[in-house]
Amino acid sequence: xxxxxxxxxxxxxxVEKAGDHARILVLACLQNQKVQExxxxxxxxxxxxxLCPIVRVEYEQAIAFGRIGETLHATKNKHWGTGPSILPxxxxxxxxxxxxxxxxxxxxxYNRRFEQRFRLKELLGKEHRKLVGEAKYFGKAIFLRRxxxxxxxxxxxxxxxxxxxxxxxxxGKFLNLPQRDIQREFDFDAE
Numbered sequence: 001x002x003x004x005x006x007x008x009x010x011x012x013x014x015v016e017k018a019g020d021h022a023r024i025l026v027l028a029c030l031q032n033q034k035v036q037e038x039x040x041x042x043x044x045x046x047x048x049x050x051l052c053p054i055v056r057v058e059y060e061q062a063i064a065f066g067r068i069g070e071t072l073h074a075t076k077n078k079h080w081g082t083g084p085s086i087l088p089x090x091x092x093x094x095x096x097x098x099x100x101x102x103x104x105x106x107x108x109x110y111n112r113r114f115e116q117r118f119r120l121k122e123l124l125g126k127e128h129r130k131l132v133g134e135a136k137y138f139g140k141a142i143f144l145r146r147x148x149x150x151x152x153x154x155x156x157x158x159x160x161x162x163x164x165x166x167x168x169x170x171x172g173k174f175l176n177l178p179q180r181d182i183q184r185e186f187d188f189d190a191e
Contacts, residue, residue: 025055026049053089054089055088060080062108065102065103066101070100078110113172120132128154131166135167144167
């Protein structure tokens with residue numbers, strides 16, 4: 001595509017630069033270990049990767065792996081900070097062949113909110129876990145009005161917070177929740 005009033009020399013320079021970038025993306029894609037596995041398994045075709053390589057689309061808080069167009073489209077409404085930057089795959093990048101793969105960074109607010117909601121559901125148990133979805137769906141006033149006395153008491157007893165604070169936690173305020181219990185292994189051979 002040529003820009004209006006673009007000289008032949010400027011057009012040629014821009015096209016050559018784009019070609020250099022494309023070669024870098026294709027070469028890195030073909031050198032990736034997962035791509036090599038998928039090629040051997042017949043899940044990917046080298047011709048297809050030469051036309052549209054799998055790349056890293058990086059944001060401040062997350063990385064998405066996939067083909068350029070579909071990955072940019074899938075991430076266009078994500079709020080992951082500055083970005084996107086389209087970068088070549090690294091040799092040991094891992095991703096799924098049949099879908100876009102997301103990798104969240106440590107500073108990802110999106111992932112922290114997701115993990116907190118998951119932990120709230122775990123702590124509330126089977127009977128009250130649906131309250132997390134209701135708090136996310138309804139505004140605070142409606143959520144508190146719909147809450148039964150028993151549900152409010154369960155929030156206070158299990159989480160040791162008020163229902164209004166629970167609603168804020170579901171919607172983005174971070175809490176210091178108790179850590180998950182971890183199953184430890186014992187070394188019975190040591191004497």
